[in-house]
Amino acid sequence: MYCLFALLLKADEAACLNSPAEYMQSAVEEIMAIVNTDQLKLPENSQYKRKLILTVLRHHFDFKEMSKLTLGKHWKDITDAEKDHFIEFFSQMIENSYINKIEAYSDEKIIFLKESVRGNKSLVPTVIKRNNLDIPISYKLYKTQDSWRIYDVVIEGVSLVQNYRSQFNSIIMKEKYAGLVRRIDEKVGKIASEGE
Numbered sequence: 421m422y423c424l425f426a427l428l429l430k431a432d433e434a435a436c437l438n439s440p441a442e443y444m445q446s447a448v449e450e451i452m453a454i455v456n457t458d459q460l461k462l463p464e465n466s467q468y469k470r471k472l473i474l475t476v477l478r479h480h481f482d483f484k485e486m487s488k489l490t491l492g493k494h495w496k497d498i499t500d501a502e503k504d505h506f507i508e509f510f511s512q513m514i515e516n517s518y519i520n521k522i523e524a525y526s527d528e529k530i531i532f533l534k535e536s537v538r539g540n541k542s543l544v545p546t547v548i549k550r551n552n553l554d555i556p557i558s559y560k561l562y563k564t565q566d567s568w569r570i571y572d573v574v575i576e577g578v579s580l581v582q583n584y585r586s587q588f589n590s591i592i593m594k595e596k597y598a599g600l601v602r603r604i605d606e607k608v609g610k611i612a613s614e615g616e
Contacts, residue, residue, distance in 0.1 A: 440542035440561050441535040443568040447480045448530055448546075455522060473519050482569040483511035485562075489571065490584045494592055502597070509604045514580075516608060542568065 451473060454460060460469040487507045488495050498506070533545040540563040548555040560572035572581040591600045 439535065440537065440563075440568050441532050441544050443561070444544045444546070444559055444570075445532055447476065450476045451522060470519055473522060474515055477515055477518060478511075480570050481511075481514070482562075482571050483507055483514070485569070485571045486510070486514070486581060489581045490588060492585050492589065494589070494597065498597060502601075506601065506604075509601065509608060512608045513604055540564075 454469060454472045454476070457469075459465060460472070484507050487503070487510045490510065491498075491506065495503070529549040531547045531549065533547065535542055535544045542561045542563070543558055544561065545556065545558040548557060556576055558574040559570050560574065561568045561570050563569075572579055574580070588600055591603060595603075
């Protein structure tokens, strides 16, 4: 429990950093510290490790903003209760998918490139070096008071938000909003079971 408390303290320190690149570097280091802790690699600690990673993700990602951007024009058509429900399901889907990728991490090198800042928004490009491959991943952040929050991830030129928005819009047009919720619910269950 102390580790979790210490992690949250470190996350709060990171939120006060002026540079979005420093903020992202700190966030990545937090996750890598969890992944590389020998005790947390033991099978009996797998659920606790996932809980720690989730704590970091929820601190740095703005899932409400991501949900709003992902639903696009359909966001205004659903009730507040449906919005809360969607945020919960969507965040679980992203979290589970992200955690499964993190747990497959095997000492890849992460290089932070020069950030760009426009007003209260920033783009932080990184490159993951895996064997002879360079995988570009950029993080889109916005500033709220003294904190930076992630609202989109661009992997090899493909925006996570735009990709899901296209998929979700297509489903809603064919199966209404209820059809989308049903599909996300099924996907969350499938990804979660794959990570067990």
